[in-house]
Amino acid sequence: MLRQLREALGLSQEVIADRLGCSVSQVSRWEAGRSNIPSERLPELARAYEARVADIFQDDDGKMVPLGPQIPIRGKVAAGVWAEAWDITDQGLTMMGRADSDVPLRDRFGVIVEGDSMSEKYPSGTFLDCVAFYANIQIQSGRRVIVQRRNLSGEIEVTVKEYRIDDDGIEWLVPRSHNPSFQAFRVDQPGDDIEEVQIVGVVIGAYLPE
Structure with missing residues (x-):
């Protein structure tokens, strides 16, 4: 409109x-x-x-287009930044999510990209609209996902990566970055000193404020 x-x-x-x-x-x-x-x-x-x-919020026929819901922002996602926790939902930060998603609000959250680990797709400062990932959901190769890694000290790193499955069926988490220091890693081989890697969300929308 x-x-x-x-x-x-x-x-x-x-x-x-x-x-x-x-x-x-x-x-x-x-x-x-x-x-x-x-x-x-x-x-x-x-x-x-x-x-x-x-x-x-009217379409070409004059009908109202629904506003997207306000969804909580859970925190910032930045590769290489380790912390005790990343959830900042209790600070009351929200963003407008996609209106055309039928996923229940309890399974939706937003994050803010920090750093350049996905700079080809999401420059630092981009807001991402995400849905919670559960093990019984199939992720399509090429989708962007929110990844949580825990090291042996119990610290957590949360970042955004592109999920890919190669011809051998191996799952990879790939940075789309202009910075060559960020490297892809296998889901089943997350890196040295990493105790666990977990996909916690799938990106369904992105917004970059001016």
Whole structure:
């Protein structure tokens, strides 16, 4: 609906981007539905598009498009950063999740990417919309997953990786990084001094704030 509102005003994406103080590419992602609109920016978007907040969430037929639910942000995911725990849900941080997912809210959570271990896909600062992973769920090769590793000292590292299965059926967790220091590792061979590796979530959406 954003594109239709803008075109009705006879405005370019550059004008909207200037009004919002963001990049043209971000405006394009919002108009194409490739990036979730953060709830705190809805009033600002409404002013930029000279519309009501409700107008932003109408489809081409004038029907309301549902807002995504607010899901808790569990913490930051950063490869190589070890801590006693990573869950910060009790701080009350939330993000808007995808509206088209039928996964129960109890099985959804958000994380914030920190560092460059997945910089090709998710630059530092990206918010990820995730669903909890359970052992009886099949993960498709190529999906991005949230991985938790525990070392022999009991410390936890949580990061995001790309899940792949090779021709021999071996499961790999692969960084998509411009930094060559990050290396792929097998799920069944997580590395020296690692006691356990566990996939705890599957990424279903991503949002990079301006």
